Amino acid sequence: MKDALLSVGIDVGTSTTQLVFSRLHIRNEANAFSVPEFNITDKEILYRSRIHFTPLLSERVIDAEGVRRIVDSEYESAGISKSQVQTGAVIITGETARKDNAQEVLRALAGYAGDFVVATAGPALESVLAGKGSGAEEYSRKARCSVVNLDIGGGTTNFALFENGRLQDTGCLNVGGRLMKFEKGRCVYLSPVLQPYFTETSDPWEVAVFLSEILEEALELRQGKRYLDFVTDKLCKPAELISFSGGVADLIHHSHPDPFAYGDLGVLLGKAISQSRLCQDEHELQAKETIRATVIGAGLHTTELSGSTIFYRNMDFPLKDLPVARLSPEEEALPQEELIPRIQQKLELLAPDNGPCVLSLQGLSNPRFSELCKLADTISLSMEQRSPLLLCLERDTGKALGQALHCLQPKKPLLCLDSLSLPDSSYLDVAAPIAGGQVLPVVIKTLVL
Amino acid sequence: MNKDELKALVAQLLGELHQEPTVKAGDYKPTCHIEDATLPDITKINLRQQYLVEQPKNPKAFLDLKAKTPARLGVGKAGPRYRTSTLLRFRADHAAAQDSVFKVIGEDFAKEHGLIPLKTRCKDKDEYLTRPDLGRVFDEVNQKVIAGTWKGARVMIVIGDGLSSAAIEANAIDCAAAIRQGLQAAGITIDKIPFIQFCRVGAGDHIGDLTGCELLCLLVGERPGLVTSESMSAYITYRPHKGIPEAKRTVVSNIHSQGIPAVEAGAHIAALMETMLKQKASGLDLKQELSHEG
Numbered sequence: 001m002k003d004a005l006l007s008v009g010i011d012v013g014t015s016t017t018q019l020v021f022s023r024l025h026i027r028n029e030a031n032a033f034s035v036p037e038f039n040i041t042d043k044e045i046l047y048r049s050r051i052h053f054t055p056l057l058s059e060r061v062i063d064a065e066g067v068r069r070i071v072d073s074e075y076e077s078a079g080i081s082k083s084q085v086q087t088g089a090v091i092i093t094g095e096t097a098r099k100d101n102a103q104e105v106l107r108a109l110a111g112y113a114g115d116f117v118v119a120t121a122g123p124a125l126e127s128v129l130a131g132k133g134s135g136a137e138e139y140s141r142k143a144r145c146s147v148v149n150l151d152i153g154g155g156t157t158n159f160a161l162f163e164n165g166r167l168q169d170t171g172c173l174n175v176g177g178r179l180m181k182f183e184k185g186r187c188v189y190l191s192p193v194l195q196p197y198f199t200e201t202s203d204p205w206e207v208a209v210f211l212s213e214i215l216e217e218a219l220e221l222r223q224g225k226r227y228l229d230f231v232t233d234k235l236c237k238p239a240e241l242i243s244f245s246g247g248v249a250d251l252i253h254h255s256h257p258d259p260f261a262y263g264d265l266g267v268l269l270g271k272a273i274s275q276s277r278l279c280q281d282e283h284e285l286q287a288k289e290t291i292r293a294t295v296i297g298a299g300l301h302t303t304e305l306s307g308s309t310i311f312y313r314n315m316d317f318p319l320k321d322l323p324v325a326r327l328s329p330e331e332e333a334l335p336q337e338e339l340i341p342r343i344q345q346k347l348e349l350l351a352p353d354n355g356p357c358v359l360s361l362q363g364l365s366n367p368r369f370s371e372l373c374k375l376a377d378t379i380s381l382s383m384e385q386r387s388p389l390l391l392c393l394e395r396d397t398g399k400a401l402g403q404a405l406h407c408l409q410p411k412k413p414l415l416c417l418d419s420l421s422l423p424d425s426s427y428l429d430v431a432a433p434i435a436g437g438q439v440l441p442v443v444i445k446t447l448v449l
Numbered sequence: 450m451n452k453d454e455l456k457a458l459v460a461q462l463l464g465e466l467h468q469e470p471t472v473k474a475g476d477y478k479p480t481c482h483i484e485d486a487t488l489p490d491i492t493k494i495n496l497r498q499q500y501l502v503e504q505p506k507n508p509k510a511f512l513d514l515k516a517k518t519p520a521r522l523g524v525g526k527a528g529p530r531y532r533t534s535t536l537l538r539f540r541a542d543h544a545a546a547q548d549s550v551f552k553v554i555g556e557d558f559a560k561e562h563g564l565i566p567l568k569t570r571c572k573d574k575d576e577y578l579t580r581p582d583l584g585r586v587f588d589e590v591n592q593k594v595i596a597g598t599w600k601g602a603r604v605m606i607v608i609g610d611g612l613s614s615a616a617i618e619a620n621a622i623d624c625a626a627a628i629r630q631g632l633q634a635a636g637i638t639i640d641k642i643p644f645i646q647f648c649r650v651g652a653g654d655h656i657g658d659l660t661g662c663e664l665l666c667l668l669v670g671e672r673p674g675l676v677t678s679e680s681m682s683a684y685i686t687y688r689p690h691k692g693i694p695e696a697k698r699t700v701v702s703n704i705h706s707q708g709i710p711a712v713e714a715g716a717h718i719a720a721l722m723e724t725m726l727k728q729k730a731s732g733l734d735l736k737q738e739l740s741h742e743g
Contacts, residue, residue: 144510
């Protein structure tokens with residue numbers, strides 16, 4: 001059985017705003033004699049928007065209406081209506097996320113994002129999306145090696161380290177093309193992070209070389225500790241290969257004749273990086289996507305599928321921004337009389353007054369039926385006051401546990417997912433079922449705006 | 450080598466034969482220390498986590514690949530051959546497969562789990578293995594029990610040993626309990642469950658003829674392989690009867706601890722059975738949609 005999802009990715013960044021439409025193809029990959037196993041088998045980009053400068057009202061305020069107009073015109077030229085979009089993400093990235101009215105921008109875009117589009121931000125997520133969108137993740141999976149992707153944007157450089165296709169680490173530095181802005185060759189803006197080192201009359205080329213050295217230091221290609229002043233979030237470990245994405249990536253290998261073509265440091269920074277130790281042949285990996293990496297990451301790589309044997313009754317989809325309470329494996333092993341208050345306490349903390357909250361646990365490994373019923377009983381007792389009952393297991397026993405819970409509380413709306421690992425203090429969005437009701441698309445978020 | 454050299458070589462060898470050996474058999478004293486301990490059970494090692502190649506370039510990457518397959522890859526070598534541990538494990542798994550085919554589980558198993566014991570027309574395991582036709586039918590005594598107990602039942606769950614007794618011992622009871630619970634929630638009650646000794650898949654068709662049941666789910670041991678000897682299948686047939694085409698059966702295979710867990714398979718099967726009753730079909734006639742209403 002096959003199905004497809006139309007997904008949108010909208011990225012409102014420090015310097016640019018972009019959008020992509022893509023189609024996620026979903027197929028049952030199990031043979032006809034087995035329990036179904038749905039996977040996203042192909043990700044196809046249908047439409048890439050033009051790259052727009054992010055409209056700003058001032059240094060600290062985004063022009064929300066301007067962003068809305070850009071998105072509206074791109075929907076029109078793609079020939080896609082708002083109601084067709086089934087999943088996706090709007091993300092506000094880089095320094096833009098720290099602007100005063102990020103919330104307002106999201107509200108302005110709410111209608112464009114279909115029923116189920118996730119609004120999100122945060123440096124770690126940004127790094128991951130750029131790393132996936134650039135192709136670094138795929139390369140590290142296929143070539144079985146470690147790759148660090150540097151997404152160099154206007155205000156920040158986002159690091160994501162992948163080993164054998166698995167995300168290992170993320171990081172973020174205040175290094176970007178728009179830390180200095182120019183008009184008619186004269187500096188009109190110098191970012192506060194550069195002010196301890198430079199003035200507005202400093203030579204821009206020296207600034208660019210300085211910034212490339214900061215990146216070298218961060219990846220241990222040069223000795224020095226100056227980079228510590230530029231760490232915004234945390235730092236990422238070095239890897240065998242380096243790939244570049246983001247706006248500056250295009251300027252590394254294709255230099256522009258006019259050094260101030262974009263009114264910022266971008267052209268010079270690209271050139272400085274191309275001459276630095278970052279670009280030695282033995283460790284540079286050509287990224288598949290550069291300036292569009294983050295938006296492609298948002299459109300193609302935010303949606304995941306639940307397990308294919310799951311249980312739900314009387315639920316209204318989509319579900320949005322569900323907080324997640326996670327039980328550790330040690331807690332799961334507690335005796336029932338200790339586990340019940342522990343679960344109640346966890347849920348109460350995240351969702352007081354019996355608000356909706358997902359209980360995330362590892363679940364049992366190949367349990368006996370009696371063990372399963374005991375777990376269902378424990379959960380049922382601890383969530384007696386709550387409705388709906390929301391659960392997510394790592395191990396493939398969601399349908400069995402859901403069924404057992406349904407027998408204990410037949411009237412209650414119930415959702416029991418599996419084969420997903422939800423970390424503590426994450427948030428879960430669940431879209432309407434697809435593939436004949438057998439599987440649910442989900443988005444796991446680390447931050448809710 | 451010419452003739453003379455060959456002669457010289459033979460003469461040398463013959464000469465050595467007449468010499469006294471340096472150590473005489475009677476003087477030989479083994480130096481190894483014999484302990485009265487138990488060897489570790491090699492079948493307890495998870496092959497997907499074992500990588501025996503010496504000095505590998507990227508062992509983590511290889512183990513990532515191994516996690517996805519039960520194939521015996523990355524076993525290293527001793528000269529041109531397998532290592533002892535690889536060979537022993539292979540023989541141990543093969544022995545387990547044979548054991549699970551030949552092991553007989555019968556009335557005791559049925560009694561322990563409250564199942565009703567039945568037997569096909571096979572006299573013993575040998576006849577069962579050589580005469581598949583007899584494993585699909587019941588004698589008159591058994592026919593009477595079947596008709597007497599289940600005539601008029603709408604839905605039946607049936608357990609049969611099939612080609613792996615180990616699979617049934619490991620999975621059937623938990624799987625059947627989960628199916629029963631799922632059907633119960635949909636308002637379908639399963640009363641008694643039979644256990645059939647020397648059972649082929651076709652035995653369910655004979656039961657269909659004898660009871661007139663609408664839907665029958667047979668849990669049966671799969672022919673064991675080297676990956677696991679505990680794999681069970683469910684064959685679910687709408688309106689089973691002798692001679693029904695195989696294409697009309699829905700199969701859920703690979704039910705074991707490394708495949709789909711027995712209870713999860715049970716919940717899936719229960720939902721499938723609900724869909725089958727709604728669509729009045731099974732096998733290729735069934736449209737793949739699962740019920741999430743109730």
